[in-house]
Amino acid sequence: MSLSFIRRNPYGALATLSLTGIAGSSYYYLTHREQIALANQTFQIPVRRKDPRTGTSRTVMQKLPVIPPDVAEHILNQNISSRSFDKDGVRWNWHTAVVASNHPIEDAHTSAVHGDWMFFGVFDGHSGNATSLTLEKGLINTVKSELSENGIDLDEEKDKKEQINKSGTGHTSSSFIQAWKNSNKPTEPFTTPAISISHAIRSAFKNLDDTLLDVPIRLMDTVSSSGASSQPASDFDSPLRTNKSARAFVEAALNGSCALLAVLDTYRRNLYVACTGDSRAVAGIWDAKRRSWSVDVLSDDQTGLNPDEVARVQSEHPEDEKDTVIKRGRVLGGLQPTRAFGDARYKWGKEIQDRISRMFYSETEPLPRPPSIHLKTPPYVTAEPVVTIREDYLPGGKDTGSKKMRFLILATDGLWDVMSSEEACALVAGHLSGLRGRINKRDLPEKLGGKITVESGGVTKSGETVQTENGREEEKGRWTFSEADEGNIAKHLIRNALGGESRKVREMLSIPSPLSRNFRDDISVIVVWWDENHVMATDGEERTKAKL
Incomplete structure (x- = not known):
């Protein structure tokens, strides 16, 4: 109904x-x-x-x-999860929450724990969900495989800990150098094992995207070589048009998705954040000496409004395309992210797209969107991520003075469209500090020790650094710290992204798809946080000191 x-x-x-x-x-x-x-x-x-x-x-x-409160709460609770993992005296927690706007939802997310490694990913799909669902199922495994091929043992045994303490790596230098020499396309000088891991992650992203784009072409070549005519008139009789599996492959290539993946190497206490697109990762930093919070923005929003990305894309194409590769802040005037998986419309040439239209679609149902009139020298979009490395960043790392990372937020742009990095950090910090009730937005930083600053900042969609976001009109109003969100910090963030106040949230959730897309996007959030003081009592009861 x-x-x-x-x-x-x-x-x-x-x-x-x-x-x-x-x-x-x-x-x-x-x-x-x-x-x-x-x-x-x-x-x-x-x-x-x-x-x-x-x-x-x-x-x-x-x-x-307006839907009633219980219905709104049901929607907020429908796609949430809270998980914990004990390791070496640290309790790792990760909370996820998702609220759809598109129908079906185009976001996807995933997480995995493998030995000393933890993986968390959010995927913001567009033009459909085929690409984001493919990443949900395959990206982490692709990264794990690439790490293994580069000589990085994901199943490292504890008896190697002494070696790690001595060398700081857990692998001999020669093994990493050899892995580096054997890698396909090193793009920066070898300096540390962390760089090798970063390179492996980048290679995994690019290799998976190459596969997405290559499969439909291989399917067409297979049909053509089996005796089918390659003439356009007979291509419309291709068996690929009625093959559901084949159509799924081409949709995974034609749809698109941003990807944000956090890789936590808890053995070496290193954090890697790989970003393709405009999802964002931020870390909350607690300064025990000053009793205040700051934000480490771990990714740039890679869009046509990011000056660095505009310059990069323009540099990869002839001078006569300078004014068309990015038009109105979008790739060829259409796509906002400058990096993405899939989006073959911006990567395949016109000839391949015409052939795809004939062999996978029909004269009455052609390719959903024809090639852009500005398409001349593809590809214009890449899936290769920018990887941010933070060494000795996780619990148990070297002494960094009074400042320590306390949590990590990964979210699709549905959250960041309406909330700054500092605001998200304040909301998570306030939740972990035990704040409850409604708090004026401008008062929240003061309750947490003062104005929340930016340790290091990425670039936002406006092309300005996040330091400029604090003076916004949206600071008027109140945040909500609801008892209903005590078990899930990610849900707490989404509630406040939708308005915080009960009536506002209910109104936002009352707007049906596709009208809702004019007011909010799909929102997917993962919050990872930990307690270094967690202990298991001998009587089996868990005892945890204050969270903050």
Whole structure:
């Protein structure tokens, strides 16, 4: 039952308000009094409507019913998880939360623990979810395989700890040098094992994307070599058009996805953050001496509004394309991220795209989007990530004075569209400090020890460093520290991204897809945090000191 039916029949429909299209297939049953109360709770949103007589569009206000609190809470709870992992006296915790706007959702996420290594990834899909789901299933395994091929043992035994303490690596220098020599395309001088690991991660990203783009071409070549005519007229009779598996491969290449992967080497206490696109990772840094927080922004937002990315893309193409490779802050005027998996429309030449259209689609159902008129010298988009390395950064690392990293946030741009890095850090720090209730936005930093500063900053979508984001109008209003979010910090972030206040959150979650996409994006969040003081008592009861 859709919200459009509720609008037509607000009383009868609300007797069994279906969450299909909003939060799955569950049902929320209301009493008669609740039906009447809810029917009187409405709000308006601006929507664009086309006049069928004139063909012109104009903005009109559309009234929608507000879902009840229990339904909103159900939606927030539907895709959350909280997990813990004990290792060497440290309790590692990671909380995830997802709220969809697109239907079906285009975001995906994943996590894995392998020996001393932990992997966390969020994937922001676009033009569909085929690419993001492929990354969810395959990116971590591809990275693990590449690490192994580069001589990095993911199953290192504890008896090697003495070697690590002496050399700082856990591998002999010669093994890393040999791995470096054997690697395909080293792009920077060998200096430390961390650089070799970074190179392996970059190679894994690029190799997986190359595979996504190569499979549809190989399928076409296989069909052509089996005797099918290569003439355009007969290509429309290709068996690939009716093969669901083949279509899935081509959709994974044509759809696109950003990728953000954090790799935690808890043995060497190193952190690697690989970013392709405009998802973002930030770390919360606690200064015990000054009793204050700061933010380490671990990735740049790689878009057509990032000056560094614009310069990079322009440098890779002829001078006569300088004004078209990035138009209006978008690649060829269309795609906002300058790095992404898939998005073959910006990577394949016109000839290949025409062939894909003939062999996988049909004359009546052609390629969903034709090549850009500005397409001349592809590829314009790369999946190769920028990898940020932080050595001795994790619990147990070298003494860094009074400052210590206390948590890590990874999120798709649905969060960062409405929240700065400093705000997200303050919300997580406040949650871990035990704050509850509603707190004025401008008062929260003071409760945490003062203004939250930026240790090091990436580039935001506006092309400005995150240090400029604190003076925004959005600082007016209140954050919500709800008891309902005590078990999941990621959910706490999403609640506040949707407005914090109960009524605002309910309104945002009441807007059905696809209208909701004009007000919010899919949001996926992973928060990783740890407690170095966690101990297991002899009586089996867990005892943990104060979180902060």
